[in-house]
Amino acid sequence: MDKKYDFTRAEKEVQEFWEREEVYKYQNGRDRKVFSIDTPPPTVSGSLHIGHVFSYTQAEIIARYKRMRGYDVFYPFGFDDNGLPTERLVEKEGGIKAREVSAEEFQKMCLDTVAGYEEKFMDMWKSLGFSVDWSLTYQTISEKSRRISQRSFLELVRNKKAYRKESPVLWCTECRTSIAQAELDTKDCESVFYYLSFESEAGPLIIATTRPELLYGCVCVFVNPSDERYQKYIGLSVRVPLYGFDIPVMADEGVEKEKGTGVVMCATFGDAADMEWYHKYGLSYKKVITEDGRIFTEVPYIGGLKVKEARKEIILKLREQGLVIKDEPIIHTVGIHERCKTEVEIIPSTQWYIDITSDKESFLKAADEINWYPPYMKERYRTWVENLKWDWCISRQRYFGVPIPLWYCKNCHKPILAEDSQLPVDPQRDRPLQPCSCGAHPSEVIPEKAVLDTWATSSLTPFINAGFGEEGEHREIFPMGMRSQAHEIIRTWAFYTIVKSIYHTGQLPWKDIMISGFVLAKPGEKISKSQNNATLSPTALIEKHSADAIRYWAANAKLGTDTFFEEEELKIAKRFLTKLYNGANFCIMHLADYNKDEIQVLSLPVDRWILQRVHETTRQVAKLLDNYEIGQARHVIDELFWKDFCDYYIEIVKERLYQPMKHGEMERKSGQYAIYYSLLGILKLYAIYTPHMTEYIYQQYYRTFEREGSLHQTLWKIEGEDSNILEFGQRLMAVIGEVRKGKAEKQLSMKEELEELIITTPASMAKYFAATEKDIKACTGARKLIIRS
Known part of the structure; x- marks a missing residue:
């Protein structure tokens, strides 16, 4: 292999190899069991950032894992390119409003814009080494998706x-559109409670409101039936200040006695409570706010003004007539549209x-039948x-x-x-x-x-992927094996997909759902397109640090938890990649004359131990990945590679590989066998995390000897374990660790010789230590070895 790994060249070559050889092409489940993945189609509303890389890479790692466990993986990619997010992007970039141009012209602008962004998105995902079958790519605005979406709607209408x-x-x-409950966010705003006097025959009734501009829309006043302060008012009428019309006083348990004065004006419509009371009591409707956020022209004093302008104007009018008792600054929680952050009206x-x-109940039952990770x-x-x-x-x-x-x-x-x-x-x-x-x-x-x-369309991604109602359906992928997504769209994408699947098929859309966390720019603030707080684009980070380094970092966190990102953190990943390449280079250098068909039996227990550790790690990692714990699995592999393989095994076997005349030719071949298969096993484990470097190493050396054309077409072997050999390995590392510690404490070189090394071990372990005597002496510098049991 090259002495130094050049990721700028190697990653591109490897990606071209994968594409040329169709390594990741879905085979329609002809020969293997299918595992299908419902990948979130990224919204075309701006450039991608490191937060996207974080969550999408975690799902991609699972795709690679399942493929190396023998599955025919259905792994598509899509783009959510219809709807309001795309419209807002086009309006922002074009400096226009959609309503200012013809529908045909605006739709063409949208199509041109999404085409450009989607090409960039695809290039970025490819540069990260995503093992997607790109022939399965879809768009939610495509003819096929529109057909499936409209078919879904019509079926729901027919089924009531x-x-x-x-x-x-x-x-x-x-945005001048209706929105759903799931698109409603909240924010805390500085506001004012204005205390106004509503006159009645029982005396004035003081009401605190943050929305005096809605006075004209008042249809009722509510108090809590258990509030003794206001019992005498229930059933009476009160006069609305400034406007002079009468409205009834009614009782409802939903009124918070401690909020404001404990009296609430119900206007059409100030908030969700007004809407609920409107339906509950069959109240009348008075129009105040229009679709464009202005006050209805027929409203006296403030007609035609924008809402906040109207609020200032109406307060001036009320003050002029002495109708404001007092005002009190407060922090007020308001509903906002998640897309544009504008305060929502009703x-x-x-x-x-x-x-x-x-x-x-059906949707809650479905939750219990899905595996949540x-x-x-x-x-x-x-x-x-x-x-x-x-x-x-x-x-x-x-x-x-x-x-x-x-x-x-x-x-x-x-x-x-x-x-x-x-x-x-x-x-x-x-x-x-x-x-x-x-x-x-x-x-x-x-x-x-x-x-x-x-x-309504993106909730149909399992149906779009399967091609329901279309020619060439992929019915074999449904229900899909896994849905991957971030936690903030549980209420939308996860929920709506479950709704559509149950209504259309009576089945769950997928068996497992893997929920990722956010990448945070700082505590409590996620990196997002709307916040514009991503310092470097993913493409720039890949070009500077490598795709494998980004992927290795993305696999660090515990599933579902948020994480911080600073470019400095990539140093850990780059240090690992250097270690992996140098370690592989060392092994392959000692395999130049190795004939894998020449030896099938290992002579020494330490060689058996390192292979057993690879098998043990593979079992542990498979169990974690079956539960989608990508970060924990990577840390288990790191422990094997850094500690067992590099810090101990390589150091133990090094002299035997260099000096067969001293240790024996068969003993050297035993070591070659061990490093051949242990390195190959480690490359397979890391292949799902750092696919480029592992593939490069495989192609440089292993491809000559192994049957599979790509490392990513090889399978993980889950084998039984030899507990005695594993115990021996732990004891051997403890012995060497103690020798190293002792030398360090005495400030001695690690190459300093020891007169005598005494090992105390159970009788069952003694034979293993005896067979490893030459390796132990070479590794510790001991002239004499005494084994006691």
């Missing part, structure tokens, strides 16, 4: 699981929904399902997405569903194939303009 209704809905005034709108609240992540899912308040709103008033495949009859207003044969369909360009049931002509329709929530 999807429906349309007019109702208050969470609304983003920045307005009435007609939208499409998927029923999820009536089937909670780590197990505690299941509780996050359960908590989300148990606290669901609303059905899943799946329609979006946007432009670049999967169109909702239906029209409305101009005559009877009934929805007319598209037929499967015309999917994917765009209702604004296409027309129904048949007349309406009322007899109206197919041209007499109003097209649905909304598109589906992007999660």
Whole structure:
């Protein structure tokens, strides 16, 4: 091998070799059992960062592991390129708003943009050595994905699981679309409690509110029925300050007696509580806030103003008339849209929904039937399902997405569903194939303009991968073996996929779910595209430090836990890679004249021990990886390589390899046999973590002697263990360790000779030590060896 490893050349050569030889091509389960992986399609909303590398690499390591355990691995890659994230990217880069250009022009801009980003994404994943079958790549905006997504929607409508209704809905005034509960985040903001006096015949009722701009929308006042302060007000009317109309005082146990004054004004709509009371008590609706985040023009004093401007203006009006009793600064938690961080409003709108609240028990039962790694992540899912308040709103008033495949009859207003044969369909360009049931002509329709929530399509990734309803289906991959994802999308991607799978097939979408953590820029702050806090791009890091170094770092953390990233941490990975290459180089140098067919029996127990340690480590690592503990597994391999193999075995066997005349030719061959197979076993173990260097070493030497064309086509051997030999190895390392410690304490060179070395050992171990006498003397510098039992 080359004296020094040049990763800039070697990694590219190895990647080209894998692609040329189709090492990772899925074989349709013809000869081996299938293991299928449901990989998260990255959202096309900006450049990738080290956080993506961290989580995606962990899943890729499992793909390699399963392949080396004998599975035909179905490992695709996709891109989530339809929907709001892509639209916002295009708007930002183009300096425009989607509503300012034609739908056709904006959709073309989106397609051009995602094409460029996806090419960069793919190049980056390839440069990391991902063992993906790229022929299985998909896009959520592709014709196939649109067809499967629309087919799913139509089936849910026919099965009464999807429906349309007019109702208050969470609304983003920045993106100008409805959103689902799962897209709602919260943040703490500086705000003010304004104490206002609502007059009644029983005296004034003081209400503290953070949203005085909604006074015109007040429809009721609520108190807690057990609050003795306000018993006399229940059933009376109070007068809304400034506007002068009367509203009733009602009692509800949901009112927090300790918050503000314990009296709450219910306006349509200030928050989720207002919406719940609206439904619970059949309250009237008064329009205040419009879709663009302004006050309805007919609202006196503040009509046409933006919400926060209106708040300032209404307070000025109230102060002028002496209606503000006092104000009190507070920290207030508000709901925000996770995509743009804008405060969310609630307005009435007609939208499409998927029923999820009536089937909670099915979704909770599914959680118990899926294997969660780590197990505690299941509780996050359960908590989300148990606290669901609303059905899943799946329609979006946007432009670049999967169109909702239906029209409305101009005559009877009934929805007319598209037929499967015309999917994917765009209702604004296409027309129904048949007349309406009322007899109206197919041209007499109003097209649905909304598109589906992007999660309504990405929740179908198992179906897209399997090609459900398409030619050339991969039914053998379903249910999929594993879903990998980060923990923040348990409430969206994991949950919605479980919903769709149960509704469409009655089956779980996958058997196992592996949840990764975040990469943090600093405590509590994850590295993300929106925060723009990634110092170096993955591509720059790979070019500077190597893909294998990045991968080795990514496999350091315990599954599901967050980790910090600093470039300095890659020094550990680079030190390991140098050690691995130098160790392999040393071994291969001593294998120049080795004939693997010449010797099949090991002469010395220390040679048997190192092979047993490789077997033992392989068993331990396989058990950990079967539970997706990638980081713990890597640390077990590190222990074998650094301590057992490099620090001890190589040092023990070194003189025997160099001086066969002193130790014996057969003893040297025994050592060659041991380093041949122990190094090969270690390369196999590290192959899933650092695939480039391990493959390079394999091609430089082992390919001449081994049957498989690639290291990554070899299999891990899980063999039985010899406990006696393993115990001997531990005792031998302890002896050598004590000798080294003694020399270090006396500040002696490790090469300093010892007059005599006495080893006390159980009788069962004595024969092993006796057979290892020459190696022990060579390693410790002992002139005389005495073994006592």
